Amino acid sequence: MFQLKWLWHNLRGDRARYIIALCLSVVGCSLTIINPYLGQRIVDTFLAGPDAAHNLSDKRSLLIGLCIGMVGFSLLRTSLAYFTTMLYERSSQNMLYRVRIFLYNKIQGQDMNYYDHNRTGDLMTKMTGDLDMVRHTMAWIIKTIIESLTIFVAAVIYFFYIDVELTLWLLLLSPPIFIVAFLFAKRVRPMYTDLRERLSQLNTITQENIAGNRVVKAFAREPYEVQKFHDKNVNFSKANKAAAMVWLDYFPYLETLAQGFTVVLLLAGGLLVMDARITFGEFSAFSALVWGLSNPMRNIGIIINDIQRFFASLNKIVDVYYAHPDIVNGHNAVVKRRYKGRIQFENVSFKYDNATVLKNISFTVEPGETIAIMGATGSGKTTLINLIPRFYDVTEGRVLVDGTDVRKLELDELRGNIGVATQDVLLFSDTIDGNIAYGDPDMPEEDVQKFAKLAAAHDFITKMPDGYDTIVGERGVGLSGGQKQRIALARAMAVQPPILILDDTTSAVDLETEEHIQRSLRELDFACTKIIIAQRVSTTAEADRILILDNGRVVEDGTHAELLAKRGYYYEVFMLQNEGIGRQVTANGPK
Numbered sequence: 001m002f003q004l005k006w007l008w009h010n011l012r013g014d015r016a017r018y019i020i021a022l023c024l025s026v027v028g029c030s031l032t033i034i035n036p037y038l039g040q041r042i043v044d045t046f047l048a049g050p051d052a053a054h055n056l057s058d059k060r061s062l063l064i065g066l067c068i069g070m071v072g073f074s075l076l077r078t079s080l081a082y083f084t085t086m087l088y089e090r091s092s093q094n095m096l097y098r099v100r101i102f103l104y105n106k107i108q109g110q111d112m113n114y115y116d117h118n119r120t121g122d123l124m125t126k127m128t129g130d131l132d133m134v135r136h137t138m139a140w141i142i143k144t145i146i147e148s149l150t151i152f153v154a155a156v157i158y159f160f161y162i163d164v165e166l167t168l169w170l171l172l173l174s175p176p177i178f179i180v181a182f183l184f185a186k187r188v189r190p191m192y193t194d195l196r197e198r199l200s201q202l203n204t205i206t207q208e209n210i211a212g213n214r215v216v217k218a219f220a221r222e223p224y225e226v227q228k229f230h231d232k233n234v235n236f237s238k239a240n241k242a243a244a245m246v247w248l249d250y251f252p253y254l255e256t257l258a259q260g261f262t263v264v265l266l267l268a269g270g271l272l273v274m275d276a277r278i279t280f281g282e283f284s285a286f287s288a289l290v291w292g293l294s295n296p297m298r299n300i301g302i303i304i305n306d307i308q309r310f311f312a313s314l315n316k317i318v319d320v321y322y323a324h325p326d327i328v329n330g331h332n333a334v335v336k337r338r339y340k341g342r343i344q345f346e347n348v349s350f351k352y353d354n355a356t357v358l359k360n361i362s363f364t365v366e367p368g369e370t371i372a373i374m375g376a377t378g379s380g381k382t383t384l385i386n387l388i389p390r391f392y393d394v395t396e397g398r399v400l401v402d403g404t405d406v407r408k409l410e411l412d413e414l415r416g417n418i419g420v421a422t423q424d425v426l427l428f429s430d431t432i433d434g435n436i437a438y439g440d441p442d443m444p445e446e447d448v449q450k451f452a453k454l455a456a457a458h459d460f461i462t463k464m465p466d467g468y469d470t471i472v473g474e475r476g477v478g479l480s481g482g483q484k485q486r487i488a489l490a491r492a493m494a495v496q497p498p499i500l501i502l503d504d505t506t507s508a509v510d511l512e513t514e515e516h517i518q519r520s521l522r523e524l525d526f527a528c529t530k531i532i533i534a535q536r537v538s539t540t541a542e543a544d545r546i547l548i549l550d551n552g553r554v555v556e557d558g559t560h561a562e563l564l565a566k567r568g569y570y571y572e573v574f575m576l577q578n579e580g581i582g583r584q585v586t587a588n589g590p591k
């Protein structure tokens, strides 16, 4: 069975420990028949046998020996159970640790397409609840199955040894119990798959809500969000109750049948005692061990419930476990090269699923050139630059860096040569220093400050209470939009890449600061090809070339002056913006 194979595979490193735990479970549970046997001897020899009174005075040492034996075996069983549980816990926790690392690496290695199609809340559920269900299976479900089976088999063998007929009478109850259990399992299985899905929706809502709490507050939508959460919570709770109710439908039958063991024992066993076919001691052994038959039957419901949860969780985990990104590292470069920074797009088209976003785009950027990309929102600018570091692969055509198709370049080397400041700025919960030096944690303090100055961030950073050691919260909470952008820009420049991609990075900074940044970008002390997405003519005007995108196509391509002369989209934007900013930029370039 696939699930067991998967568990076995991932138990690597702890297999011996786990097998020992299973063996000890079997040994420990087999010992359960010893005390009823000793009890049987005590009853037959000292309480109910024909020579009981005589034996009580004559064989006192045997009685003491049997009693000590009972206490000794109880202690032995308890110690074994303690040791066994420890082994189960250690092996299952070790496995959980390994699989969690594996899954985390898998998730890290996925491409953008994967993240587009997977909800964060769902991935979090896989990494936490689902993985813990797998651990629970190893440490509890399999253990309980093995122990219940061992006790059942040991009790049946012992019963057969005492009286075959009475044992068969008792076993008559097993087939109906298995039928009821089978019907229950069949009905409850889809419910747990559904339950797992609802849990994931609940987690997704919670995660989105916490991450987006500023938007929620800004729109005063707390009651709406509470209601949304409430709906999902009710949804999950209802599914949980429904699954529990199904169990209650079957529980009375299972419980009655399990109780039936005692009834059959009392009736049939009592008759056999009266017929003197079995002794009182044997009857007492039967009654002491009858739980060995009825308890596993009672546990069946709980075990089936947990197994179904395990199946639902494992199905989710293997989605990640066996997921293969489309964009992979073809080979590992021994020495990472520094590129010159030549970028070519050759007849590039791109589709997200079925929607074509870029159509037949061709252009070349020479090393050291600065190219600006402008266009209406949704025209495909971000998508276009995402193709250079291979966040996505082209659908048609080729993207080349230094004359080589990016799909043939080593991925880490390629990405290591590109500094990106994305449109949505994400800063980590770390110091400002740590955020700027993210691409090179060994970066000296002076360099961090140098790039912060270039990004016009140094002044506001030094005014903060702890300067560069100020911890910025998740998503850069505590900083303004423009401040976050400047830290992200410093982070991108700090790796001194031969290719720098800036996606609307100065949209939230004032014009004066932007000018400072423009100057810095012009005067960078390392060779660098720059691709800048911008909406302001003041940003694009100085670029060596400007591309205008419209609906996924390059509709204008030229210098500032050439595009103004064309009197197309760029000219219109220029006119609109110049009216607003007092004609800072002229048709001959910026002043």
Ligand SMILES: Nc1ncnc2c1ncn2[C@@H]1O[C@H](COP(=O)(O)OP(=O)(O)OP(=O)(O)O)[C@@H](O)[C@H]1O
Residues within 6 Å of the ligand: 116, 352, 353, 355, 357, 375, 376, 377, 378, 379, 380, 381, 382, 383, 384, 423
């Ligand atoms: N991950 C995605 N999955 C599916 N469609 C997407 C995805 N990202 C963007 N799109 C679609 O692709 C088109 C181009 O988006 P893109 O982000 O490249 O535009 P843009 O020009 O950068 O816009 P903006 O200036 O608003 O940032 C849009 O229609 C958008 O809805």
